[in-house]
Amino acid sequence: MLGVFGVIKNISLLGFIIRTFIVGIIAFLVGRYILKRTLNQLTAYDFVLVWILGALTVAPLLDGEISFTYIIVPLLTLFFWHYIFSLISLKNRKLSLFFNGKPIILIDDGKIIRKNLKKHFINVDLLMSELRLKNIFDISEVKYVILETNGHFSIVKKEPNRPVTPTDFNLFAKPVNLPLVIINDGKLFEESLVKSGVDKDWLMNNLAMYNIDDIKNIYLATIDSSKKLYVAKKD
Template sequence: MSFFGVIKDISLFGYIIRTFIVGITAFLVGRYILKRTLNQLTAYDFVLVWILGALTVAPLLDGEISFTYIMAPLITLFFWHYIISLISLKNRDLSLFFNGKPIILIDDGKIIRKNLKKHFINVDLLMSELRLKNIFDVSEVKYVILEPNGHFSTIKKENLRSVTPTDLKLTAKPVDLPLVIINDGKLFEENLIKSGANKEWIMNNLAMYNEDDMKNIYLATIDSSKKLYVSKKD
């Protein structure tokens, strides 16, 4: 239990034990923090994650810092983050205060320079973000919006948008996720049943790939139309 307390002269073995404990603590921090924090990192979430990370590794960097001393601030920050997130769901003004609000950078093809300067975004960065969305000409853009999490949302002008089945008054075929039926040589019988196929059907189709043993298959998937995808092991 001395590994949890204050250690003035920590040994190499003590560092190893503390590193192991820090690893578990860091995993728990990442496991139980709100998923929104990890996927949509706003300024408020970034500060929280940064503080939690610093607290978690503090006992590893300084042997005189006890693990017991960091539990109170860790629990407090978790509680504070949960409460603020819950209140933000109910109160839009508070949500905008903590998370920020979307900023329009291009409005109907016109670059809003004051918003670029306000957020220290130069033209080169703006153009690189457009190129990532396969847009190479600003004149094609209707809106560019800087989201609270730092991502850029882009909308093309109406005459340059991709045609959809709705535009042509057509009914699109439903899209279903393919089912994994073989993973690293192991047959997933539950997914095989869901697909409406059977083992004999799978083996017959594997023969088309000059394969007669599932153990040699790295990945095999099947879609709703019973189209089979097969990737062999090297």
Template sequence: MSYGYIAIELVVGFIMLLILTKLFGKTQISQLTPFDFISALILGELVGNAIYDKNVHLGFILFATFTWALLIIIAEWITQKLRKTRKFLEGEPSIVIRNGLIDRKQLKKNKIDIDQLQNLLRQKDVFSIREVEYAILESNGSLSVLKKPMYATPTKSDLKIPPKPVHLAFPIISDGIVDEENLKEAGFDEAWLSKQLKLNKISNAKEVFYAEWKQDEGFYCQKI
């Protein structure tokens, strides 16, 4: 195999994986179901093995990748249109702690022991099972926790504190480069930015590692 041919296959494989990733949506790694995870691995293996196998031509890579992608798309379409298939194809949540008591049957069904359950709880900042009223093991393996009232974090409504409006922070400078779009979105211009930098004893944006604007807190910056 020539270096040029390998380069072409790599470029084609890269573009195909990029297109398919965009096509499948913006599901995060933590949100992937076991089926999604295995599908992604197989898709990568199809492209990877085909690229370095001299007996496999470019057409085979395209055919295998698009065929596998088509199967995934069909499976996704089926789960969207036919609700009854979701349990089989995507799995279903399991209540592993109910009314403060561990459901041993659900732990056994999902092949999780008490140590693994405690590990998942600690990832939710829960260090004692007595704090939990309900815990649901999601189909992607993550754990959702509802604490007992006495252990739950009080909200502003509980404390009768009037709510304040929430404002989005606009990153203005990153690694010395001004983000013109965010600056305009925040409602300012270069003159305003220069003034803010001078107030912070900075002569040039290139001296700034990071800067942002937040309506309720104003301008913030950190030098390189």
């Protein structure tokens, strides 16, 4: 095992394979236990952290003379400091703005803030591209554009250009509930049947409408709060 974990000038093929396997496990643990906020927001600090963690993780594969001991210590240290910084940012807003930055207004009440565009090297073409991604092709429809700390653009349309909602007409909107998966790859989830208030007999009677008499022939089946079925057969 010393020919795998230690400093090796001429690593064997078997040693390289074992190292690759171990690096895969470390990469899984890094992705599994890194804070979900990091992957979701990916601020500048988070981006640098993820980049460093990736470089450290694969280092033993790039150079046989790099011991796993050399990467475990900095990996654990970075995890520790990232957790501490995230905890401090949660408790202190000023430090949170320091570590994560703050949103930048690019369009304010329909007016383009040119100095903010220049500050972040955003030209008009890139701005228009981001607007088109939000199905906005006329900049006159926009009231606010905000560059978030994770690099995404938040866009608010002017009042006449916003989509109409049930609230605008004082209408009651029917609640939306997530459908339950009752069959996945031919396997029945009876607990989902119980939650949806139906039984297996009800299910089989409704599946007969799809000319299905065996659950094993179903790839996916879901049921919503109104007891509406979605059924996808296996090929």
